[in-house]
Amino acid sequence: MNRAFSRKKDKTWMHTPEALSKHYIPYNAKFLGSTEVEQPKGTEVVRDAVRKLKFARHIKKSEGQKTPKVELQISIYGVKILEPKTKEVQHNCQLHRISFCADDKTDKRIFTFICKDSESNKHLCYVFDSEKCAEEITLTIGQAFDLAYRKFLESGGKDVETRKQIAGLQKRIQELETENTELRNKVQDLENQLRTTQISTSPATSMTPKSPSTDIFDMVPFSPITPQSSTPTRNGTQPPPVPSRSTEIKRDLFGAEPFDPFNCGAGDFPPDIQSKLDEMQVSTVIPIVFRWEFSHSYLGFGIPRGG
Numbered sequence: 001m002n003r004a005f006s007r008k009k010d011k012t013w014m015h016t017p018e019a020l021s022k023h024y025i026p027y028n029a030k031f032l033g034s035t036e037v038e039q040p041k042g043t044e045v046v047r048d049a050v051r052k053l054k055f056a057r058h059i060k061k062s063e064g065q066k067t068p069k070v071e072l073q074i075s076i077y078g079v080k081i082l083e084p085k086t087k088e089v090q091h092n093c094q095l096h097r098i099s100f101c102a103d104d105k106t107d108k109r110i111f112t113f114i115c116k117d118s119e120s121n122k123h124l125c126y127v128f129d130s131e132k133c134a135e136e137i138t139l140t141i142g143q144a145f146d147l148a149y150r151k152f153l154e155s156g157g158k159d160v161e162t163r164k165q166i167a168g169l170q171k172r173i174q175e176l177e178t179e180n181t182e183l184r185n186k187v188q189d190l191e192n193q194l195r196t197t198q199i200s201t202s203p204a205t206s207m208t209p210k211s212p213s214t215d216i217f218d219m220v221p222f223s224p225i226t227p228q229s230s231t232p233t234r235n236g237t238q239p240p241p242v243p244s245r246s247t248e249i250k251r252d253l254f255g256a257e258p259f260d261p262f263n264c265g266a267g268d269f270p271p272d273i274q275s276k277l278d279e280m281q282v283s284t285v286i287p288i289v290f291r292w293e294f295s296h297s298y299l300g301f302g303i304p305r306g307g
Contacts, residue, residue, distance in 0.1 A: 013139070013142075013143040013146070014136065015140060015143060017147055020075050020140075020143060020144050020147055021075070021076050021147055021151070023075065024074055024080075025074045026071055026074075027071070027072040027130065027137050028071055028084065028130075029070060029072060029128040029129060029133070031067070031068050031069070031081065032053045032067065032127040032128065033053050033127060034091075034124045035124065035127075036122050036123065036125075037123050037124070037125045040099035040100060040116065040123050045100075045114070046100065046102055046114070047104075049112065049125035049127060050112060050125075050127050053127045054127075070082060070083065070084065070090065071084045072137065074137070074140050074141055076095060076147045077094065077095055077148075077166065078092060078093050078095040078097075078098070079093045079095070079098065079113070079115075079141065080092050080093075081093070081126075089174055092174070093115040094115075094118070095145065095148050097115050097116045097118065098113050098141070099115070099116065099123070101114075101141045101142065103134045103135050103137075109134055111127075111130065111138050112125055112126060112127045113126055113141060118171075
């Protein structure tokens, strides 16, 4: 490592001031990672960090892991490290926290910078691999420093506080976006669970009762155990209801049992009443026979014939 940027008024920069102050300059590179260092600057400090991260990347590569690609967005506010496809911010290194930046002349693809972490207050060295733009990226970060320093002198130091407030708001926005993504994923999981529960309890998947089998006359077989179903037969007619049989004997108004001619016999009455019934039966039969005989004689002999 034999190059470190420095602020020089007569240095010719690569980009226009408007490009870095109003927009940003994007670069693509491979991210070897970051590691903690003891000092905020120094060539030897950076060289040890590069050696350490190269060795760790070599082990991961032997395990089949590829070096991740990232997008760098350089402006007077800092260096953002994003995922190139989703544009998700992985690291946001504010410019006033970057203390050292350099590229390696022995390996022209490697460039690094040291930044103080806002949460842990530790100095981290970020190492990148760019096949063609390592030196150009280093010079672009140096130009961003030069423009930020000039703006600081013009504003009397007020611009630094403004950048800190903006950086704090950007960090808060990033935290809210992360929280929003987590909540969205939870809502999606709950919707999937609810959909699965509705499918499992839907009537289509429940067991439908089987219709009872019928005999050759298309009738439901009688079963003394199961009650008769109210389901109509296949021909569309409803079977008549079966009257319930009561074991209790009904009585009339006077408390007597109803007369049943089929169950009535001679031995059911007392002897005196039975004898009177027999007399009544005989007296009834004799007049009937007499009238029949009288009518027969009258009709046969009593009517004179004309002659």
